[in-house]
Amino acid sequence: MSYFSNKKQEYQALDARDRRRFWVDGLLNNALYILMAIFIIFTAVKNTNFVKPGSIVNMITLAAVSLPMALGIGGCIVLTGTDLSAGRVFGLAAGMSAAFLQNRAASKLIFEHLPATTGGWILVVLLMVMAAGAVIGMVNGFFVAKFSLHPFIVTLATQLITYGVILMFFQINGNGGGPISNVAAEFKSAVSGPCFRIEKWNVSIPWYVIFAVILVVVMWFIWNKTRFGKNMFAVGSNMEAAKVSGVNVFMTTVLVHTLAGALYGFAGFVEAARLGSVTAATGLNNECDAIAACVIGGVSFVGGTGNIGGIVLGVFVLRIIFVALNMLGINPNLQYIIKGAIILAACSLDMRKYLVRK
DSSP states (O other): OHHHHHHHHHHHTSOHHHHHHHHHHHHHHTHHHHHHHHHHHHHHHHOGGGGSHHHHHHHHHHHHHHHHHHHHHHHHHHTTOOOTTHHHHHHHHHHHHHHHTBOTTOSSOSSSSOOOOOHHHHHHHHHHHHHHHHHHHHHHHHHHHHHOOOHHHHHHHHHHHHHHHHHHHTTGGGOTTOOBOOBOHHHHHHHHSEEEEETTTTEEEEHHHHHHHHHHHHHHHHHHHSHHHHHHHHHHHOHHHHHHTTOOHHHHHHHHHHHHHHHHHHHHHHHHHHHSOBOTTTTTTHHHHHHHHHHHTTOOTTSSOOOHHHHHHHHHHHHHHHHHHHHTTOOHHHHHHHHHHHHHHHHHHHHHHHHHHO
């Protein structure tokens, strides 16, 4: 209550002109959320299925799939950068997961001599794809930190390299670039199978939703309670000041990108189990959704600003909007335009807040 009391006292101390500016700034700073709230209410009125339990659970599950990538790329944005390779790393991890965890009885296998799909082998594959993502992230972080290259350029290069690796991977054993399908039932059950069921609503919550919740808690702890998290925000706020304060800028930058890559790998692993079939195009442009979610959630491109709760909110808001667009029958091609407009508006409002503070 003291926070709101202080705000009230600050408002009462302003003259008429400053009070008008206070309201205008408040509306502009929160314009995106206000417009989204109006849009969500409009959708609920036009299509009552939008607020039914099945639809709500669907939005939750879609958000759970997107969360790991957003949590990873959020750290890169805190460092005033970005990661254009995220979607391709996600796709590579999904392809690897599907290939290593195919049904052994399937007629078309990428790798013919592998262990039976058990809990232990599933865990090994998860660690394998997260390690692959972490290596790509480490390469990104190394070139950004060592040679002071802009993350846009570095991750654009690794995006292309990773895509080339994906195309070659999908050619293995005469696959000819076709989809990798027939994933093992044990894999699907362990990741996308129902964790528990709500009989009253006749809906099930898959395991990967629980994994996403655990991941959010872990990342919140890393960002807020560890020295690494404090160093990340210090580097993002002012790199030179962080160096003077004794922060290892090189190691912090590398670790942020390495952690991001591991999270992309985890997200791709979940996607392979959820879809059951992966193509070379899996993950295309997924980084755009993750970046949009982070910016909507308050992770600023000016650096040093952001929190895990905001990222979670941004992911949910974005997923709700996409589901709403489908329920309103909006042309799928038009949805790309709307998505781009959301990113542009969010970045513009974020920069406006930064300039006002400055």
